[in-house]
Amino acid sequence: MVGVSGVFERLVGQEPVVDVLRAAAAAARDVAASSGTVADLSGSAMTHAWLFTGPPGSGRSIAARALAAALQCEDPAEPGCGRCRACTTVLAGTHADVRAIAPDGLSIAVKRMREVVADASRRPSVGKWQVVLIEDADRLTEQAGNALLKMVEEPPDQTIVLLCAPTVDPEDISVTLKSRCRHVPLVTPSATSIAEVLQRDGIDAERAEWAAGVSGGHVGRAKRLATDPHAQAQRKQALSVARAAMSDGVYGTVEQLLRDAEAAAKELNAGLNERETEELRTALGAGGTGRGTAGAMRGSAGQLKDLEKRQKARGTRAVRDTLDRALIDLAALLRDALVQSTGAAVTLMHPDEAEQTRKLAAYATPEGLLTCVEAVLECREAIDLNVKPVVALDAMAAGVSTALRTQRR
Ligand SMILES: [Zn+2]
Structure with missing residues (x-):
């Protein structure tokens, strides 16, 4: 550089x-x-x-x-x-x-x-x-x-x-x-410049190029995919939704996606929540035995409740962010299938999943695949508008599998 x-x-x-x-x-x-x-x-x-x-x-x-x-x-x-x-x-x-x-x-x-x-x-x-x-x-x-x-x-x-x-x-x-x-x-950085940075951070060339290629131009995401097995597993799970929609397991697959997102959010926030609560308790003088402690504790219940509320909101947001990432991946996979079925010469966003997208392209019509992409984007929007994730995901699963079933080649 x-x-x-x-x-x-x-x-x-x-x-x-x-x-x-x-x-x-x-x-x-x-x-x-x-x-x-x-x-x-x-x-x-x-x-x-x-x-x-x-x-x-x-x-x-x-x-x-x-x-x-x-x-x-x-x-x-x-x-x-x-x-x-x-x-x-x-x-x-x-x-x-x-x-x-x-x-x-x-x-x-x-x-x-x-x-x-x-x-x-x-x-x-x-x-x-x-x-x-x-x-x-x-x-x-x-x-x-x-x-x-x-x-x-x-x-x-x-x-x-x-x-x-x-x-x-x-x-x-x-x-x-x-x-x-x-x-x-700022612009979306190219896969080449992302791969360069990953390599500078000590990631080997092949892995860096793969992660940069499937990251959708997201530097942090590329870094996580290159180094974190959880992120890799989550991506796999998200991408498996399309395959599941061609058979019977689609509801189980999206619900697993949600459970994984919830578990990841919990793990991400657990340490932070505990530390914050501990700090607040200390600041409020919990554990003290001096005079006035009881009174202080009565007033502090409200503050602890406030903190709990903020922590809960943070957890909700982390789940949504993780799901959003998964849905972006899934939409990009379906778009890859659509591109392959129309024969357009465009770079695939998930080149390592080309076999799955070829199968999808052979299975459904371009119209059907487009309906699938729309169902995924609607799900993102619904979650953004505060629809319960499980409801939005189930609706998406229904939309994708119906589109694939009824708009066969
Ligand atoms: Zn300086």
């Missing part, structure tokens, strides 16, 4: 974006060096509010975090050196003046946003700027978005806001908020 170094190295296949961010970091360094404020950034390559968009896995949150690190970097020669204490703590998520906000459940609430706005309006404690990083700005509630907008419109002297969202669609980000930000669009 010639010409790219330090914190920006993690951005895959986004050279134009890297150029923009490096220039921004250099401009911010100059302003900070002369004790300037956000007002002094006007007309420079830096600005106080940014919006990073791009498909999942393209690296929008990596880009935002890299810029955050470069803003706090202690190396004047190369802002974003990746080696200094500021860079490493920002990347690790422990820098005192970088506040990253991720939704706990399905959304970012106004209460949380107001706390962040209040904290971020103070002067930086160790760094050069106060940075607020919102990885899922599309999950801001309307009120939370308004609280944030106010800060962006009347920026405190040293506060920089970095937002990430899938697109600039008003569904993802309010038009006003977007209009106040500098927009940086």
